[in-house]
Amino acid sequence: MIPISTADAPDPRLLGGVISIGNFDGVHRGHAQLIRQTCDLAQQIGGPAVAVTFDPPPGALLRPDSQPPPLTTIQRRDELLRGCGVDGVVVIRTVPDLLAQSPETFFRSLVVGALQARGMVEGPNFFFGKGRAGNPRLLSRLCEQAEVACRIVEPMTESGVLISSTRVRALLIAGAVADAAALLTRPYRLSGVVTSGAGRGRQLGFPTANLTAMRTLVPGPGVYACRAGVGGQLHSAAVHIGPNPTFDEAQSKVEVHLLDFADDLYDRTIDVEFISRIRGVETFGSGEELQSQVFEDLRGVRAALMR
Secondary structure: OOOOEEOOEOOHHHOOOEEEEOOOOOOEHHHHHHHHHHHHHHHHHOOOEEEEEEEOOHHHHHOOOOOOOOOOOHHHHHHHHHHHOOOEEEEEEOOHHHHOOOHHHHHHHHHHHHOOOOEEEEOOOOOEOHHHOEOHHHHHHHHHHHOOEEEEOOOOEEOOEEOOHHHHHHHHHOOOHHHHHHHEOOOOEEEEEEEOOOOHHHHOOOOOEEEEOOOOOOOOOEEEEEEEEEOOEEEEEEEEEEEEHHHOEEEEEEEEEEOOOOOOOOOOEEEEEEEEEEEOOOOOOOHHHHHHHHHHHHHHHHHHHHO
């Protein structure tokens, strides 16, 4: 496997191939379609298929106050893009000087220069260079002049609506994780480190792991059926996101209960994949009522994960 590399020092095995440039946040089915076309053209040309992404996304520098939380870390994006078929991933370090480049300079320095690309595959909404001045028409002309093969791929839709990272993000915020998963190449994953909590779940008979240090979007409040990875092992899990109004706790938390699991999780990393939403956040009259509802939730989680 060719390790992830940067655009200023790309792995030599990734030079002279076909590239697709984008944020690829979440790696949804529209991205997968671009990658399939990239791999197809790379096979025709006889070179590697390479996904080129940004860290951080340009919007984080251009519009820092309105930049939404990411759906994937660079490491997760690399994993998902490789799953779509690329030979490797190259990361562009986004800095002000890069964003100040004209489209022609960006193309000449990165595409032809650093990556020595012989082919490019992009969607119709691909813009590049300062002020997003470069568009697919200009890209096609620059590619023709540089004798670089170019494909512009039509975007993918679902139910007549464009599949996009923005759409996926909105579904996750609404708690519609199953609908989001239908647009993604893999169910949405949230990773965090377990820290100590109030211990109330253990008192009720359902010990939970409180997640912190999460670097990607947290889905909307609710109780979810999930699969959780711990130390290379996959476990069924019930996840509660949001406040705990039954005990007058207004702070939103991510609490993970692993089914049929008894080991200590403190300070360990958990990767949670969201499968479906069981219910919203509710207020119960007592701890006993909450305990009874958790029993029902766990039955719902087991049923959802068996489908």
